[in-house]
Amino acid sequence: MSSFIEISEVGPRDGLQSIKRIMPLAAKKAWITAEAACGVPEIEVGSFVPKKLLPQLADTAELVAHARSISGLKVAVLVPNLRGAQDAIKAGAHKITIPLSASETHSLANVNRTHVQMLTAVRDIADLIKTLPADERPFFEGGISTAFGCTLEGTVPQAKILELASALMDAGCDEVGLSDTTGYAVPNHVVSLVKAVKAEVGEQNLTGLHLHNTRGLGLTNVYAALDHGITTIDASLGGIGGCPFAPGASGNIVTEDLVFMLDSTGYETGIDLEALLKVRDIVTDALPGELMYGFVPDAGLPKL
Amino acid sequence: MSSFIEISEVGPRDGLQSIKRIMPLAAKKAWITAEAACGVPEIEVGSFVPKKLLPQLADTAELVAHARSISGLKVAVLVPNLRGAQDAIKAGAHKITIPLSASETHSLANVNRTHVQMLTAVRDIADLIKTLPADERPFFEGGISTAFGCTLEGTVPQAKILELASALMDAGCDEVGLSDTTGYAVPNHVVSLVKAVKAEVGEQNLTGLHLHNTRGLGLTNVYAALDHGITTIDASLGGIGGCPFAPGASGNIVTEDLVFMLDSTGYETGIDLEALLKVRDIVTDALPGELMYGFVPDAGLPKL
Numbered sequence: 001m002s003s004f005i006e007i008s009e010v011g012p013r014d015g016l017q018s019i020k021r022i023m024p025l026a027a028k029k030a031w032i033t034a035e036a037a038c039g040v041p042e043i044e045v046g047s048f049v050p051k052k053l054l055p056q057l058a059d060t061a062e063l064v065a066h067a068r069s070i071s072g073l074k075v076a077v078l079v080p081n082l083r084g085a086q087d088a089i090k091a092g093a094h095k096i097t098i099p100l101s102a103s104e105t106h107s108l109a110n111v112n113r114t115h116v117q118m119l120t121a122v123r124d125i126a127d128l129i130k131t132l133p134a135d136e137r138p139f140f141e142g143g144i145s146t147a148f149g150c151t152l153e154g155t156v157p158q159a160k161i162l163e164l165a166s167a168l169m170d171a172g173c174d175e176v177g178l179s180d181t182t183g184y185a186v187p188n189h190v191v192s193l194v195k196a197v198k199a200e201v202g203e204q205n206l207t208g209l210h211l212h213n214t215r216g217l218g219l220t221n222v223y224a225a226l227d228h229g230i231t232t233i234d235a236s237l238g239g240i241g242g243c244p245f246a247p248g249a250s251g252n253i254v255t256e257d258l259v260f261m262l263d264s265t266g267y268e269t270g271i272d273l274e275a276l277l278k279v280r281d282i283v284t285d286a287l288p289g290e291l292m293y294g295f296v297p298d299a300g301l302p303k304l
Numbered sequence: 305m306s307s308f309i310e311i312s313e314v315g316p317r318d319g320l321q322s323i324k325r326i327m328p329l330a331a332k333k334a335w336i337t338a339e340a341a342c343g344v345p346e347i348e349v350g351s352f353v354p355k356k357l358l359p360q361l362a363d364t365a366e367l368v369a370h371a372r373s374i375s376g377l378k379v380a381v382l383v384p385n386l387r388g389a390q391d392a393i394k395a396g397a398h399k400i401t402i403p404l405s406a407s408e409t410h411s412l413a414n415v416n417r418t419h420v421q422m423l424t425a426v427r428d429i430a431d432l433i434k435t436l437p438a439d440e441r442p443f444f445e446g447g448i449s450t451a452f453g454c455t456l457e458g459t460v461p462q463a464k465i466l467e468l469a470s471a472l473m474d475a476g477c478d479e480v481g482l483s484d485t486t487g488y489a490v491p492n493h494v495v496s497l498v499k500a501v502k503a504e505v506g507e508q509n510l511t512g513l514h515l516h517n518t519r520g521l522g523l524t525n526v527y528a529a530l531d532h533g534i535t536t537i538d539a540s541l542g543g544i545g546g547c548p549f550a551p552g553a554s555g556n557i558v559t560e561d562l563v564f565m566l567d568s569t570g571y572e573t574g575i576d577l578e579a580l581l582k583v584r585d586i587v588t589d590a591l592p593g594e595l596m597y598g599f600v601p602d603a604g605l606p607k608l
Contacts, residue, residue: 215564265492
């Protein structure tokens, strides 16, 4: 059991892509700078997707350049395909994640790609990365989305997840991750799937989870996973972006609440929570009226 | 580890006492009837306190009578003193809980009583109960409030909690409970305090927790406690009443979310969650505009 848990802030990508309004580039930069200054070790700054599809993230290359200028910060991006990976490498991202939906129905609906087509893209990206000098290669993660169930297909069989996890590693990923895209995950399922995937691909090749709080179990799912070798958790400041399936329900785990739980459970995050709570103002000022979530921000820290 | 977890609905007491408006008696009865029909095994229907202090709960005696007419339902009430216990016994409550604040500062501020004065009341109530025929005696719980910290005193030393737990049992309680009145509890603290109190008063004499969700850790705290012999959890439908310390932050654990977590974690509650979700309408209709909380109610149940 590691005592250090790496929090990956995904608000600038997963949060902002769920909001119609576009946050100005200057505000995004200020957000990233401020959150890195609080000690957040990794930030997913955007996604290299066609600007027509997600104009909210059209400035991802500029954000990668900005984030790279911050000492010690790991700069992560999402890419849907080889083209996106080329852009990410050109921009200089430290970490590239490609999402592969365990539900093929969801994959077809979302990116119009079968599992085979997606795995071909993964292999192409891995091959591209291998052509780079060793010290310029980004870390390459295959993120299995809808891993805990799908709004279209319902339960996704565990055998399918294991098959895809194995295929992602075979195709050249450095690691796989599990994403609860639909907010279906419950603690027992998290534990059993983490164990099964680790047994399939190797203990060290699954360390990260991307969980949502759609049904209020986000933090409990994290808590359950911590005993099973999970050391990287995605979260979003203020749960920004909410939940597309349930207006008013939080989507991503709230970074502030996650830090509070980890701090109080004896884990190290390296993050200054009081400073982090103040970063919310940057987001609120840039997107006035946008709902921000979180219990600790509302209630404040307990009196010691 | 028991596989059955008893959920005690405390909304009609803890929820409604936090709301200025008074829910009409007929609506309260309908709520209790409907929730019992979903399989909720225990409902705390009110509190025997002076009507001037909590006019919202002035009809508690009538609610006890109503709830007792529902077959199989355990009817619980809160009492602050001997006078309240006399009323509760007269009304026919199955379970009586007296709160004792671990923080003496909080006890003085709230009920103007020292620990010694409260323990005297506990002993008087226990003596009164002993005068009843065996089959008419209510179950008598001593609920240690601010057990996980106090907004006035901060951290309450564990030695103080153990001393009070022991004193409550000595004074004649059938069981002690722990309440996170201020929403300060975190998983590690829950586990360590549950273990310590059980070691002090006996494994079977602490089975229930009353946790709040003020800082978003309500369900995680429950999850952590389930492995340590806790089998009764208080919760409030829709988290009604909110949190007095943080407007907008949920106070009590939301019953619907708790049932969802327990169901999905392999525990039995005997509660029909789909039916329970419909009971919210009774509360909403009776208190229009009052905030109702809960993630599962917003997001719906996952597709299987």
